[in-house]
Amino acid sequence: MMLKKQFQILTVLLITQLISGCSGYSSAVNSLGPETPTSEMRAQIEAPVDVAEGQSPFCVKPVEADPEMEPAMAALPPEPYRARLYFIFDTSQFTAESEVAAKQVFDEIKSRQIAEAIVIGHTDTMGSEQYNIGLSERRAERVRQELIRRGIPENIIITKGMGESELLVDTADEVVEEKNRRVEIDVR
Amino acid sequence: MNISFKTLLVAQLFCSFIFASTGYAQTVGIVKTLSGNVQIMRAGATVNVVLGDKLFKADKLQTESNSSVGILFNDDTRVGAGPNTAFSIESYHFDIKSQQGQADISITNGTLALVGGKLTANNLDAVKVHTPTSTLAATCSTLSVKVDPIFKEVP
Numbered sequence: 001m002m003l004k005k006q007f008q009i010l011t012v013l014l015i016t017q018l019i020s021g022c023s024g025y026s027s028a029v030n031s032l033g034p035e036t037p038t039s040e041m042r043a044q045i046e047a048p049v050d051v052a053e054g055q056s057p058f059c060v061k062p063v064e065a066d067p068e069m070e071p072a073m074a075a076l077p078p079e080p081y082r083a084r085l086y087f088i089f090d091t092s093q094f095t096a097e098s099e100v101a102a103k104q105v106f107d108e109i110k111s112r113q114i115a116e117a118i119v120i121g122h123t124d125t126m127g128s129e130q131y132n133i134g135l136s137e138r139r140a141e142r143v144r145q146e147l148i149r150r151g152i153p154e155n156i157i158i159t160k161g162m163g164e165s166e167l168l169v170d171t172a173d174e175v176v177e178e179k180n181r182r183v184e185i186d187v188r
Numbered sequence: 189m190n191i192s193f194k195t196l197l198v199a200q201l202f203c204s205f206i207f208a209s210t211g212y213a214q215t216v217g218i219v220k221t222l223s224g225n226v227q228i229m230r231a232g233a234t235v236n237v238v239l240g241d242k243l244f245k246a247d248k249l250q251t252e253s254n255s256s257v258g259i260l261f262n263d264d265t266r267v268g269a270g271p272n273t274a275f276s277i278e279s280y281h282f283d284i285k286s287q288q289g290q291a292d293i294s295i296t297n298g299t300l301a302l303v304g305g306k307l308t309a310n311n312l313d314a315v316k317v318h319t320p321t322s323t324l325a326a327t328c329s330t331l332s333v334k335v336d337p338i339f340k341e342v343p
Binding site: 078080114 | 268
């Protein structure tokens with residue numbers, strides 16, 4: 001009698017366990033593995049696509065160059081070359097590094113079939129606007145003379161002085177900033 | 189009498205407006221490399237291309253055999269054309285301040301290589317190359333196209 005009751009209780013317990021076990025199992029997707037199953041490739045898949053430098057991820061890399069395309073590729077003009085030459089405060093004298101950079105500009109011009117050099121002078125905000133326009137023009141002229149001295153024909157050089165109107169490093173007025181004392185050269 | 193004069197005036201104004209807007213030719217690029225013989229067809233006239241020539245919208249260029257030409261556009265887009273190539277600058281606009289604009293180049297024969305400049309850097313669809321059968325956007329910053337004469341005859 002006692003045994004029968006015990007058996008009954010055990011059966012009920014077993015059934016409830018089975019049911020709860022079952023229902024528990026069905027609600028959890030993965031009760032044995034990690035809490036949230038993740039693919040090893042997840043990071044890779046969800047990573048933002050890098051489209052830097054205008055490159056689409058669907059760009060096809062050419063497997064081999066088509067010999068018929070070679071003349072067209074060879075005819076591509078060289079990429080425009082840009083340089084900045086820096087100056088010593090209130091002078092049109094190059095800094096030491098810029099002496100070297102000037103040589104590079106010269107070589108770039110020489111390597112082209114036909115080149116234009118657009119030379120634009122700038123100053124920092126120290127001094128009056130009017131004075132700085134003159135100074136920036138003298139700096140551009142200094143670069144022009146340097147290029148002519150090295151054998152670049154005068155007629156391909158265009159010079160301009162912007163004064164303190166186009167700062168590279170934004171500063172308040174009357175601030176000495178070496179990065180603003182520059183000449184920007186665009187070799188095309 | 190009065191009405192016809194008015195109509196004439198309007199027509200004239202309209203005409204002058206059209207001419208004023210299209211007649212203003214702006215340099216879009218410069219011939220930077222050249223080998224062999226290359227002709228340019230502009231406003232019904234054909235002239236030989238020389239280095240440093242300025243190019244305008246609607247210019248048509250034709251290279252002879254063993255010839256090639258290279259163009260640098262205002263936005264630094266570069267185009268190289270191989271021998272026996274006919275191509276034209278359908279449209280070109282580049283705003284220096286906003287660094288935006290668009291360009292359409294069409295090629296009817298030959299080979300063309302293109303390296304994108306500021307236009308493609310700011311908008312992947314800005315530069316398009318039209319061939320007799322398709323339109324290619326220079327989304328990959330570099331692009332090369334070959335149009336064979338035989339394909340033109342296929343309907």
